[in-house]
Amino acid sequence: MVHTLEADSILLEFGLRRVLSDIHIQCRTGEITGLLGRNGQGKTCLMRILYGDLNASSRSVRFDDISLRQPFRQKQHLLFLPQFNFIPPSLPLQRALLDFELEFGDLVQRFPQFRATHQSRIQDLSGGERRLINVYIIIRSRSRFALLDEPFSHLMPMQIEQIKELMQEEKKNKGFLITDHLYRHIIDVSDKFYILADGKTHLAKSIGDIERLGYARL
Amino acid sequence: MVLFREYGMSIFAVLFWFKLFTLGVVYVFIRSYKNKEFYYYLNLGLTRTFLWTSTLCFDFSLFLFLLSRIHKL
Numbered sequence: 001m002v003h004t005l006e007a008d009s010i011l012l013e014f015g016l017r018r019v020l021s022d023i024h025i026q027c028r029t030g031e032i033t034g035l036l037g038r039n040g041q042g043k044t045c046l047m048r049i050l051y052g053d054l055n056a057s058s059r060s061v062r063f064d065d066i067s068l069r070q071p072f073r074q075k076q077h078l079l080f081l082p083q084f085n086f087i088p089p090s091l092p093l094q095r096a097l098l099d100f101e102l103e104f105g106d107l108v109q110r111f112p113q114f115r116a117t118h119q120s121r122i123q124d125l126s127g128g129e130r131r132l133i134n135v136y137i138i139i140r141s142r143s144r145f146a147l148l149d150e151p152f153s154h155l156m157p158m159q160i161e162q163i164k165e166l167m168q169e170e171k172k173n174k175g176f177l178i179t180d181h182l183y184r185h186i187i188d189v190s191d192k193f194y195i196l197a198d199g200k201t202h203l204a205k206s207i208g209d210i211e212r213l214g215y216a217r218l
Numbered sequence: 219m220v221l222f223r224e225y226g227m228s229i230f231a232v233l234f235w236f237k238l239f240t241l242g243v244v245y246v247f248i249r250s251y252k253n254k255e256f257y258y259y260l261n262l263g264l265t266r267t268f269l270w271t272s273t274l275c276f277d278f279s280l281f282l283f284l285l286s287r288i289h290k291l
Binding site: 051053070072073074075079080082084085086087088096099100138141 | 252254255256257258260261262263265
């Protein structure tokens with residue numbers, strides 16, 4: 001069964017500045033949806049509104065056409081990877097995996113560099129490894145949708161490719177909404193993508209829309 | 219213990235307000251310096267309200283319990 005996560009009627013203002021005003025975004029399980037936009041266009045705000053963590057003047061977020069006020073209360077629906085590392089540094093790696101019902105063996109099978117970190121705390125890992133664990137946990141955990149804010153930042157190219165492979169495998173079970181400034185990876189991995197410009201979402205019809213909407217020169 | 223012997227029950231009000239003040243300091247400090255880590259618990263389905271209510275209530279209850287134990291000594 002295909003599930004949908006849909007949002008529209010979103011109005012977000014900071015003082016006199018209107019950040020989001022004409023939004024329509026739809027994600028489905030089995031798909032990876034990209035979200036591109038220049039700095040300050042409200043990509044992170046939009047994700048936080050979808051997650052229910054940021055209040056907007058008006059919003060409508062629906063799962064399978066059912067409106068939810070605080071989606072983050074139901075982790076089976078939605079998980080959110082913020083653009084920073086969110087796992088407490090003092091936590092043992094294995095504890096973090098267990099909290100999200102994941103197994104250390106599965107992690108090592110995919111990322112053998114973690115074999116020797118069985119007893120390590122998150123703070124003992126390198127910056128790249130820490131980010132990789134944050135991304136891995138959100139992608140692999142059981143939920144219908146995952147919102148990924150800059151998952152490729154701080155990762156080396158080989159790890160980015162591994163994460164893209166992992167997402168392609170996991171999209172059988174869930175839907176992804178992903179944003180990152182490494183837009184070629186986003187285009188590569190996404191089934192469709194939106195461009196956020198002037199507070200509005202534009203469903204890209206071709207790769208040329210990226211240049212037309214002033215996001216990047218191709 | 220020494221405070222209770224010295225000042226009697228009148229010290230209770232001072233300790234009570236001092237405890238509330240320190241809880242406020244803890245609240246502000248954690249909101250500022252541990253803000254990012256709230257997403258860990260949000261992703262586990264635990265809301266900020268639940269986390270604050272449970273930890274502050276536990277801390278304050280422990281304070282009251284220890285005060286009552288000291289008073290009985």
